[in-house]
Amino acid sequence: MFRFSSLVIAVVAAxxxxxxxxxxxxxxxxxxxxGSQSQLAVNIADDAFKPxxxxxxxxxxxxxxxxxxxxxxxxxxxxxxxxxxxxxxxxFSYVFRKPGxxxxxxxxxxxxxxxxxVKGAHS
Amino acid sequence: MNVNRGKFLECMxxxxxxxxxxxxxxxxxxxxxxxxxxxxxxxxxxxQISDTHVGFHGDANADVLHTFQQAIDKINALPVxxxxxxxxxxxxxxxxxxxFDTVKQxxxxxxxxxxxxxxxxxxxIDDRGTRYFSMFxxxxxxPWYSFDAAGVHALALTNVLDLKVGGFLGRxxxxxxxxxxxxxxxxxxxxxxxxxPLYAAYPEWGWxxxxxLELITHLRRFDSVTVLNGHIHQVLSKVDGNIxxxxxxxxxxxxxxxxxxPRPHPLKVPxxxxxQYLGIRTVNIQPVSHSIAVADLTLSS
Numbered sequence: 001m002f003r004f005s006s007l008v009i010a011v012v013a014a015x016x017x018x019x020x021x022x023x024x025x026x027x028x029x030x031x032x033x034x035g036s037q038s039q040l041a042v043n044i045a046d047d048a049f050k051p052x053x054x055x056x057x058x059x060x061x062x063x064x065x066x067x068x069x070x071x072x073x074x075x076x077x078x079x080x081x082x083x084x085x086x087x088x089x090x091x092f093s094y095v096f097r098k099p100g101x102x103x104x105x106x107x108x109x110x111x112x113x114x115x116x117x118v119k120g121a122h123s
Numbered sequence: 124m125n126v127n128r129g130k131f132l133e134c135m136x137x138x139x140x141x142x143x144x145x146x147x148x149x150x151x152x153x154x155x156x157x158x159x160x161x162x163x164x165x166x167x168x169x170x171q172i173s174d175t176h177v178g179f180h181g182d183a184n185a186d187v188l189h190t191f192q193q194a195i196d197k198i199n200a201l202p203v204x205x206x207x208x209x210x211x212x213x214x215x216x217x218x219x220x221x222x223f224d225t226v227k228q229x230x231x232x233x234x235x236x237x238x239x240x241x242x243x244x245x246x247x248i249d250d251r252g253t254r255y256f257s258m259f260x261x262x263x264x265x266p267w268y269s270f271d272a273a274g275v276h277a278l279a280l281t282n283v284l285d286l287k288v289g290g291f292l293g294r295x296x297x298x299x300x301x302x303x304x305x306x307x308x309x310x311x312x313x314x315x316x317x318x319x320p321l322y323a324a325y326p327e328w329g330w331x332x333x334x335x336l337e338l339i340t341h342l343r344r345f346d347s348v349t350v351l352n353g354h355i356h357q358v359l360s361k362v363d364g365n366i367x368x369x370x371x372x373x374x375x376x377x378x379x380x381x382x383x384x385p386r387p388h389p390l391k392v393p394x395x396x397x398x399q400y401l402g403i404r405t406v407n408i409q410p411v412s413h414s415i416a417v418a419d420l421t422l423s424s
Contacts, residue, residue: 046385046386046388047386047388068388069179069181069182069183069388069389070388070389071216071217071245071248073248082249084248084249085217085218085248085249087178087180087216087217088180088181107248107286108244108245108248108286109286109329110286110287110288111288111329
């Protein structure tokens with residue numbers, strides 16, 4: 001029963017977040033400076049996300065770029081987004097529209113972990 | 124490297140500059156350089172290659188297809204055609220269809236009884252290996268399988284799904300391995316293949332498999348077990364009773380020695396000596412004694 005409830009909550013929560021967030025896409029398909037969006041960059045280097053934690057306002061686009069020879073991914077536990085394999089020089093962007101704490105990791109190197117904390121937009 | 128457990132030294136290797144480990148009943152017995160060709164006997168043999176990383180573009184190797192081709196040429200030039208070749212993972216760098224296609228085509232040029240593979244974590248990046256298993260899997264819907272060839276019973280395992288700090292076999296696979304091994308005679312030589320080391324090669328860098336100990340308990344009763352892994356792009360070995368563990372050189376680029384740098388990464392070596400850090404491995408099995416000789420041949424040898 002507990003498991004079932006947790007699953008339902010997780011699914012509902014994930015659905016709400018997905019509704020609130022734009023679809024993720026690669027930076028190569030992105031255009032810079034969308035309206036009032038702010039942007040932040042995370043460098044992936046030496047098997048680490050740099051910086052490993054970010055605090056951003058809702059609506060911020062975060063772009064990860066892999067500087068390593070090894071491929072990395074930017075992946076959330078709850079399948080909210082997954083960059084798929086990033087070769088050296090590849091980027092992945094995601095716009096965080098809904099406040100919350102978003103933990104992510106690299107599927108190829110699961111010890112690589114990062115977090116984005118999204119604060120409510122200015123009211 | 125521990126070479127003090129020896130009972131006898133068996134002279135068989137294929138190449139003048141090979142590093143040779145000889146062992147009997149799973150025990151590492153000796154090491155030497157510069158053997159001559161074996162003159163006796165129809166030993167069975169197989170070859171291990173590993174970590175080809177087709178699609179890699181970096182300073183550590185400007186042309187991984189060239190070095191892969193050199194490895195294939197080396198196999199095809201062996202005096203005795205191997206019963207099979209096993210690739211122990213990271214065929215591709217990024218699990219891309221065109222990378223797998225290239226590997227498949229090049230596998231087709233290998234002169235051997237069969238070519239098998241197990242996946243590395245680079246082969247299962249975006250789809251938990253669906254594409255990889257459709258092209259290279261031999262276990263039906265399961266990502267593991269066993270077969271009998273070259274006088275050994277071989278287990279081909281997948282420990283790159285659901286990675287923990289290191290590799291992970293998982294409940295279903297361990298149970299399958301237990302049942303599969305239970306059907307084998309203790310005198311049958313066992314070979315176990317997986318990408319990430321199935322022992323604690325260097326846990327600080329994830330060079331281990333979290334649940335390997337349970338697998339080892341199923342291997343203890345056999346007279347001779349040879350565990351062959353990739354992932355760490357260098358030759359290490361360890362003897363544990365009747366079980367001998369070996370990691371293999373890559374065909375693409377080396378990685379640092381354990382603990383020599385803050386973290387593992389594709390290691391750039393001086394131009395012209397890359398071939399000394401890459402190689403193939405031959406494994407020779409004598410018919411009656413079941414003694415096993417493992418030889419690592421560098422691409423420059």
